[in-house]
Amino acid sequence: MLQLLSSVFTLYQERADWFAGLLADHIALAFCAIVMSLIIGLALGIWISEHPRIAPAVMGLCNVLYTIPAISLLGILIPFSGIGNETAVIALTIYGVMPMVRNTYAGLTTLDADILEAAKGMGSTRLQTLLRVKLPMAAGVILAGVRNMVVMTISVAGIASFVGAGGLGVAIYRGITIYNPAMTAAGSILIALLALAFDLALGKLEKYFKKRGSL
Amino acid sequence: MEETVIRFEHVWKSYGEQPVLKDFSLEIGKGEFLAVIGRSGCGKTTALKLVNGLIVPDTGRVEVKGQDISCADPVMLRRQIGYAIQNVGLFPHMTVEKNIAYVPSVSRMDGWKGEDRRKKTEELLRQVGLSPALAGRFPRELSGGQRQRVGIARALAASPDILLMDEPFGAVDAITREQLQDEILKIHRERGLTVLFVTHDIEEALKLGTRVLVMEEGTVQQCDIPSRLLSAPATDFVEKLVCRRREPEVRM
Ligand SMILES: Nc1ncnc2c1ncn2[C@@H]1O[C@H](COP(=O)(O)OP(=O)(O)O)[C@@H](O)[C@H]1O
Ligand SMILES: [Mg+2]
Numbered sequence: 001m002l003q004l005l006s007s008v009f010t011l012y013q014e015r016a017d018w019f020a021g022l023l024a025d026h027i028a029l030a031f032c033a034i035v036m037s038l039i040i041g042l043a044l045g046i047w048i049s050e051h052p053r054i055a056p057a058v059m060g061l062c063n064v065l066y067t068i069p070a071i072s073l074l075g076i077l078i079p080f081s082g083i084g085n086e087t088a089v090i091a092l093t094i095y096g097v098m099p100m101v102r103n104t105y106a107g108l109t110t111l112d113a114d115i116l117e118a119a120k121g122m123g124s125t126r127l128q129t130l131l132r133v134k135l136p137m138a139a140g141v142i143l144a145g146v147r148n149m150v151v152m153t154i155s156v157a158g159i160a161s162f163v164g165a166g167g168l169g170v171a172i173y174r175g176i177t178i179y180n181p182a183m184t185a186a187g188s189i190l191i192a193l194l195a196l197a198f199d200l201a202l203g204k205l206e207k208y209f210k211k212r213g214s215l
Numbered sequence: 216m217e218e219t220v221i222r223f224e225h226v227w228k229s230y231g232e233q234p235v236l237k238d239f240s241l242e243i244g245k246g247e248f249l250a251v252i253g254r255s256g257c258g259k260t261t262a263l264k265l266v267n268g269l270i271v272p273d274t275g276r277v278e279v280k281g282q283d284i285s286c287a288d289p290v291m292l293r294r295q296i297g298y299a300i301q302n303v304g305l306f307p308h309m310t311v312e313k314n315i316a317y318v319p320s321v322s323r324m325d326g327w328k329g330e331d332r333r334k335k336t337e338e339l340l341r342q343v344g345l346s347p348a349l350a351g352r353f354p355r356e357l358s359g360g361q362r363q364r365v366g367i368a369r370a371l372a373a374s375p376d377i378l379l380m381d382e383p384f385g386a387v388d389a390i391t392r393e394q395l396q397d398e399i400l401k402i403h404r405e406r407g408l409t410v411l412f413v414t415h416d417i418e419e420a421l422k423l424g425t426r427v428l429v430m431e432e433g434t435v436q437q438c439d440i441p442s443r444l445l446s447a448p449a450t451d452f453v454e455k456l457v458c459r460r461r462e463p464e465v466r467m
Contacts, residue, residue, distance in 0.1 A: 119304075123318060
């Protein structure tokens with residue numbers, strides 16, 4: 001074990017530039033998927049919370065997509081979008097949308113009814129109620145979904161190299177094919193650290209919103 | 216009689232099979248303080264929400280300032296009517312100042328930016344008996360009575376001439392309650408507002424109302440000045456209700 005760790009460190013030293021490049025690719029790949037998930041998930045979550053009748057259908061679909069194993073989702077997508085980063089981003093987005101929709105919907109539909117009635121009774125339009133009252137009050141719950149989604153996207157992006165995408169998955173995949181466990185571990189450790197860093201940062205932000213948004 | 220500001224005409228409203236308002240008719244004149252009293256579930260809140268269009272009658276009509284509200288834009292209507300509810304409903308993510316400035320802000324009223332907003336908020340806080348120093352606090356940092364007061368200040372901010380209040384002093388102790396009653400009397404007198412005030416406390420109704428409306432099971436039992444409610448109760452229900460009070464404190 002110790003030996004593995006020390007060879008991981010030598011790897012980092014010897015191939016620092018290569019790992020830095022992979023890390024940058026990984027961040028770029030995850031970032032694309034995160035932005036897409038954020039936009040689509042938020043929009044979908046808002047939409048179904050304003051139209052509760054279609055909510056079960058959309059949530060059901062998201063749940064089904066979420067249960068497809070990552071590897072098979074990538075495989076299913078190859079005939080449509082080929083191999084490369086594009087397929088990886090699409091797959092990661094499909095995954096990321098689920099926690100975003102779930103938390104946005106939960107956050108927006110469990111708000112204090114009295115407060116919403118006050119907002120409406122004082123003459124807010126539907127959009128004003130959404131932007132000024134509902135979303136700020138749901139921010140804590142939505143942010144928990146963002147945190148969940150970001151961490152998941154960063155780690156699942158590690159298998160994107162199986163469809164020829166870049167990122168730290170390249171090191172993992174190469175480590176497996178050339179039978180070099182240290183290289184696989186080196187890639188995995190960087191992914192874990194990256195996910196951890198984002199988790200901590202978003203956790204801080206979440207705490208701040210929770211403190212402001214709820215009584 | 217003075218100019219009618221709110222008029223209910225033969226309003227029926229039911230939820231499913233259960234009728235909540237039965238042929239409810241009523242006129243409220245300009246500057247009146249109408250206290251609405253009745254048992255829990257008799258339809259007081261329903262009647263109140265008909266005025267700002269939160270509830271729509273099944274049949275019959277509601278007029279505000281001579282206009283049938285089913286023809287009015289509900290958003291514009293509500294911005295002209297102050298609304299204070301029992302559980303206050305302050306926005307937890309906004310400071311006291313932002314809560315108070317909410318209606319002027321969503322209706323983009325002039326003179327509610329920056330320094331102007333601060334001055335107007337302070338003035339309103341003083342009017343409801345609060346220190347201007349509270350402007351920067353969040354609702355969770357206030358006591359129950361302070362929140363109720365902020366709720367009233369918020370309802371008054373856009374200078375409405377009609378004020379709807381649904382058991383606004385429900386959740387405070389007796390002493391605070393009495394202070395709040397005096398504040399609202401003062402505000403009513405100073406501003407010449409038309410107030411529709413729901414309560415389940417007969418003493419409060421008699422103390423505050425220029426007229427008191429007694430409701431039971433969705434019908435009007437009696438609607439009269441407080442002294443006549445005491446001297447000439449129209450039904451057994453009214454008689455029982457007014458007999459239950461301890462010390463009569465009647466607004467003349
Ligand atoms: N949204 C609703 N759905 C079904 N029943 C309702 C609804 N709102 C009120 N009710 C019923 O209508 C009756 C009158 O309610 P409400 O006007 O709130 O009474 P009050 O304010 O006098 O206590 C009650 O019996 C209540 O259960
Ligand atoms: Mg009520």
